[in-house]
Amino acid sequence: MANLKDLNVAILTENGFEQVELISPKKAMEEAGVKVHIISPQKNEVRAWDETDWGITVSVDKHIDEARPEDYDGLVLPGGVLNPDKLRMNEKAVNFIRHFLEASKPLAVICHGPQTMIETGLLRGRTMTSYPSIRTDLINAGVNWVDEEVVVDNGLVSSRSPKDLDAFNRKLLEELAEGVHA
Numbered sequence: 001m002a003n004l005k006d007l008n009v010a011i012l013t014e015n016g017f018e019q020v021e022l023i024s025p026k027k028a029m030e031e032a033g034v035k036v037h038i039i040s041p042q043k044n045e046v047r048a049w050d051e052t053d054w055g056i057t058v059s060v061d062k063h064i065d066e067a068r069p070e071d072y073d074g075l076v077l078p079g080g081v082l083n084p085d086k087l088r089m090n091e092k093a094v095n096f097i098r099h100f101l102e103a104s105k106p107l108a109v110i111c112h113g114p115q116t117m118i119e120t121g122l123l124r125g126r127t128m129t130s131y132p133s134i135r136t137d138l139i140n141a142g143v144n145w146v147d148e149e150v151v152v153d154n155g156l157v158s159s160r161s162p163k164d165l166d167a168f169n170r171k172l173l174e175e176l177a178e179g180v181h182a
Contacts, residue, residue, distance in 0.1 A: 016082025
């Protein structure tokens, strides 16, 4: 079991992330002592989507060009509709995510976030959940899709929507403490 205070976790995001899906897990990790970095293709800040309109801006800690996935013990991918659609078109972002899947490091994704993961080509055979509207996309990528508040598959944590954040955050911290899943 890893000491959470020794861990570095990346949150990879673009403009248009669902505000609460970044803020809530970030707060839960920081309260547990995890060091969290916001990684983005944007240089200085990213802007949230807050349910029906633009929300807060969040400072970017590292640009995707400078961030090395090897420096992080885990990865969080918030949802939102715009965010994953932008990230999935960014080869560096997809490769960043691919590292966590290949290394079996904890990776937590919520809502529409799995759309970006599809681009890695590494989801076949995994069990996940997501926002219902992308269920077919995940099934077509080879995912065993289930409708549950939180699903854990060998270090991969997934949830459906903001209403699942309490369960999502608990499992995220649990999987970070467990570390790499052989």
